[in-house]
Amino acid sequence: MPKGESMKSIQLQKYKPYPAVGLSDRVWPTKTIEKAPAWCSVDLRDGNQALIQPMNLEQKVRMFKLLVDIGFKEIEVGFPSASEVEYQFCRKLIDDNLIPEDVTIQVLTQAREHLIVKTFEALRGAKKAIIHLYNSTSTLQRKVVFAKSRGEIVDLAIEGARLVQAEALKYPATEFRYEYSPESFTGTELDYALEICEAVLAVWQPTSGNKVIINLPATVEMSTPNVYADQIEWFCRNVSCRDAVLISLHAHNDRGCAVAATELGLMAGGDRVEGTLFGNGERTGNVDLVTLGLNLFTQGVDPKIDFSDINGLIEVYQEVTNLEVHPRHPYAGELVYTAFSGSHQDAINKGINMYREAGADLWQVPYLPIDPTDVGRSYESIIRINSQSGKGGVAYIMDQEYGYKLPKAMRPEFGNVVQAVTEKEGRELRYPEIFSAFEEEYLSRQAAYRLKDFQVVKRHVDEDAEKSSAEVVATLLVNGEEQMIWANGNGPVDAFCAAVNKLLPEEFHLHSYHEHALKGGSSAQAAAYVEIEMNSSNTRRWGVGVDTDIIIASIKAVLSCLNRL
Numbered sequence: 001m002p003k004g005e006s007m008k009s010i011q012l013q014k015y016k017p018y019p020a021v022g023l024s025d026r027v028w029p030t031k032t033i034e035k036a037p038a039w040c041s042v043d044l045r046d047g048n049q050a051l052i053q054p055m056n057l058e059q060k061v062r063m064f065k066l067l068v069d070i071g072f073k074e075i076e077v078g079f080p081s082a083s084e085v086e087y088q089f090c091r092k093l094i095d096d097n098l099i100p101e102d103v104t105i106q107v108l109t110q111a112r113e114h115l116i117v118k119t120f121e122a123l124r125g126a127k128k129a130i131i132h133l134y135n136s137t138s139t140l141q142r143k144v145v146f147a148k149s150r151g152e153i154v155d156l157a158i159e160g161a162r163l164v165q166a167e168a169l170k171y172p173a174t175e176f177r178y179e180y181s182p183e184s185f186t187g188t189e190l191d192y193a194l195e196i197c198e199a200v201l202a203v204w205q206p207t208s209g210n211k212v213i214i215n216l217p218a219t220v221e222m223s224t225p226n227v228y229a230d231q232i233e234w235f236c237r238n239v240s241c242r243d244a245v246l247i248s249l250h251a252h253n254d255r256g257c258a259v260a261a262t263e264l265g266l267m268a269g270g271d272r273v274e275g276t277l278f279g280n281g282e283r284t285g286n287v288d289l290v291t292l293g294l295n296l297f298t299q300g301v302d303p304k305i306d307f308s309d310i311n312g313l314i315e316v317y318q319e320v321t322n323l324e325v326h327p328r329h330p331y332a333g334e335l336v337y338t339a340f341s342g343s344h345q346d347a348i349n350k351g352i353n354m355y356r357e358a359g360a361d362l363w364q365v366p367y368l369p370i371d372p373t374d375v376g377r378s379y380e381s382i383i384r385i386n387s388q389s390g391k392g393g394v395a396y397i398m399d400q401e402y403g404y405k406l407p408k409a410m411r412p413e414f415g416n417v418v419q420a421v422t423e424k425e426g427r428e429l430r431y432p433e434i435f436s437a438f439e440e441e442y443l444s445r446q447a448a449y450r451l452k453d454f455q456v457v458k459r460h461v462d463e464d465a466e467k468s469s470a471e472v473v474a475t476l477l478v479n480g481e482e483q484m485i486w487a488n489g490n491g492p493v494d495a496f497c498a499a500v501n502k503l504l505p506e507e508f509h510l511h512s513y514h515e516h517a518l519k520g521g522s523s524a525q526a527a528a529y530v531e532i533e534m535n536s537s538n539t540r541r542w543g544v545g546v547d548t549d550i551i552i553a554s555i556k557a558v559l560s561c562l563n564r565l
């Protein structure tokens with residue numbers, strides 16, 4: 001490419017825009033999805049055919065059991081005529097009686113006689129099964145792959161449909177349902193896709209009590225999702241026996257819009273969805289059923305598939321496919337319930353507290369469209385601390401992990417302490433490192449002042465707080481030297497501050513004070529948080545003390561402040 005000439009001017013001529021459907025009176029934009037579609041997992045076929053190392057028998061059984069356990073009622077188990085392992089897997093499911101009564105297995109076959117015959121053999125003894133027949137109908141594949149005219153491709157489909165029907169008659173003990181896919185539907189002229197489906201339907205003669213599945217695949221995703229929706233609505237409106245067919249959607253993700261295309265396709269009349277867990281499948285994958293299902297869930301619609309143990313799903317998926325679930329994968333990724341950014345952490349922290357305190361029915365937490373516990377995740381990983389984090393997130397961790405409820409006014413100070421550590425380390429901090437920073441900063445710093453002993457010599461507690469009094473004596477180690485101090489005050493902490501003030505060049509007063517129990521039980525400890533203010537310079541510092549005795553905790557907190565000055 002000559003310098004200065006953009007990629008665009010040369011390469012753009014290779015591409016053309018996808019045509020619109022011309023459905024100006026479309027109604028799908030006015031619809032909402034109010035119930036789950038019929039789901040069919042194609043993990044064991046479309047997912048498997050795309051793996052570097054296809055699943056072995058054992059892995060297929062593991063995946064099948066998982067799909068059954070989480071609630072799939074239709075499962076495409078493979079392409080039994082394609083390979084021995086596909087065939088044997090089908091046999092194993094039937095021979096070992098692994099298919100529950102309410103689950104129907106589905107198998108894929110091309111419209112070729114020897115493949116159809118073998119497919120039926122593989123199903124011998126099954127109580128019920130869906131035979132999924134397909135042939136590509138796209139303009140491109142008619143020309144490139146088949147070198148056949150429109151009429152010849154219709155004949156191929158009719159021939160396939162007849163063969164399927166004839167084979168089925170040989171196995172009267174099995175209850176068969178039929179499915180036809182005009183493969184590469186999105187590369188097929190709409191009227192022609194309808195024509196070929198009508199030809200297949202004319203062979204199979206479905207009724208409203210015995211429906212045929214017409215699957216309209218975006219084998220390759222070629223347009224914006226609204227165009228797919230237009231195609232589905234157009235097809236639903238024009239197919240001759242709408243009440244005798246189930247319209248099935250099978251979207252691939254070439255443009256990254258398979259989920260959106262499927263959702264719009266459901267609004268446009270789709271009844272059924274084929275896809276895979278986490279979107280595994282050819283090239284960029286099939287539509288992701290986990291995302292689709294949980295999208296429904298977050299709208300208050302029962303997805304009818306149990307995604308409550310998402311980690312269990314990931315574990316099986318990764319083991320059998322050898323693929324990873326991306327850390328940003330919707331609902332499932334390792335980082336999708338995690339906030340690093342300070343303002344997000346603050347909002348989540350406040351949202352969760354409000355949700356818990358209000359005992360709310362509705363989940364309304366900023367930045368979290370779903371309660372992580374609904375998919376078996378905990379709140380633990382929500383907030384992680386790096387240099388982008390703020391005081392709210394740090395406070396959340398100190399509270400959730402260690403039980404320290406830092407007063408709101410203290411949070412900026414400790415937030416800065418943690419940020420300095422993250423910047424120095426240049427990485428995320430683990431929770432124990434945050435706690436160490438807290439300990440070092442507030443609890444174990446004994447540089448100048450240390451408490452050696454402390455006594456309340458006199459104490460009078462009066463109904464009228466003004467008249468309460470206390471006299472205290474304490475020994476401090478000040479820079480290693482013992483100093484005895486004593487004073488009076490309206491309570492032991494006030495008296496202690498007065499005593500300490502005698503040692504200092506500049507006096508201070510208590511500006512704020514908070515306390516709470518740390519752990520339950522008789523040996524419960526208390527945490528005291530004290531903020532002192534220097535009388536002349538107005539400098540303020542927070543300090544924290546922990547002890548089984550709340551007065552001692554407070555005194556330690558005062559010393560913690562002084563040691564931080």
Ligand SMILES: CC(=O)SCCNC(=O)CCNC(=O)[C@H](O)C(C)(C)COP(=O)(O)OP(=O)(O)OC[C@H]1O[C@@H](n2cnc3c(N)ncnc32)[C@H](O)[C@@H]1OP(=O)(O)O
Pocket residue numbers: 045046049079081082083109110111112134135136145146156183219
């Ligand atoms: C969207 C999809 O891709 S879905 C299915 C993908 N495939 C699978 O899941 C299983 C993996 N295995 C395969 O795909 C294999 O190719 C098999 C088992 C289907 C067939 O294997 P083979 O017959 O050995 O080879 P191959 O696929 O190259 O056969 C190509 C022939 O089938 C024809 N053909 C392709 N698809 C179809 C179809 N749906 N119906 C009828 N004929 C078809 C082609 O026109 C070509 O015919 P030609 O030999 O006259 O040129």
Ligand SMILES: CC(C)C(=O)C(=O)O
Pocket residue numbers: 046108134181183184215217218219220250252
């Ligand atoms: C066989 C068909 C449904 C298919 O897998 C596709 O078109 O993607």
